[in-house]
Amino acid sequence: GENVEQHPSTLSVQEGDSAVIKCTYSDSASNYFPWYKQELGKGPQLIIDIRSNVGEKKDQRIAVTLNKTAKHFSLHITETQPEDSAVYFCAASLYSGGSNYKLTFGKGTLLTVNP
Amino acid sequence: GAVVSQHPSRVICKSGTSVKIECRSLDFQATTMFWYRQFPKKSLMLMATSNEGSKATYEQGVEKDKFLINHASLTLSTLTVTSAHPEDSSFYICSATTILAKNIQYFGAGTRLSVL
DSSP: OOOEEEEOSEEEEETTSOEEEEEEESOTTOOEEEEEEEOTTSOOEEEEEEETTOSEEEETTEEEEEETTTTEEEEEEOSOOGGGOEEEEEEEEEEEETTEEEEEEOOOEEEEEEO | OOOEEEEOSEEEEOTTOOEEEEEEESSSOEEEEEEEEEOTTOOEEEEEEEETTSOOEEOTTOOTTTEEEEEEETTEEEEEEOSOOGGGOEEEEEEEEESSOTTOOEEOOOEEEEEO
């Protein structure tokens, strides 16, 4: 099965700085890589995603890069704000049979943006 | 769009009782729904995959008689924790996929279950 490693587990930055979270995956058949933001006591919220046929995707202050050869992908947040503070999860999607795709999550990164 | 509603948000029950959690897709038809469990400061652990009209597929180590899943319609899946015990206390989260984008999962807000 798929295995996703995520680093760092905690990240503290000053407001306005950039934050980078990195993930690696093991199964080259994985073809979709979403990033979720989870605030305390809430469900994960999809913030950006990338498919395996794309190398980079950007949405305002958030960008994701994918290196299929190396099997790693990264989340970049620029001009961080205190409201960006949350736990961020990367995931890799792998076909699991029938019409189903299964997500394997990284262990999460607690991002703290200090005012 | 793609809103998933989960109810209740929090439930406290006595040991030995059963608890039902509902997961609804509000503005789309969800052929597949997923149920996850999350321990404090941990990642999401997939419990089962539920397809409408079919029996759920459980992950290894998840007791199907303990965690009953029903997916009777394209907008509703339920998870029933039977004969709950304190060790079942956890954060349970559902997600759903649309017919057109089967690998994009939209998550509910989660249910905090506390078994006394």
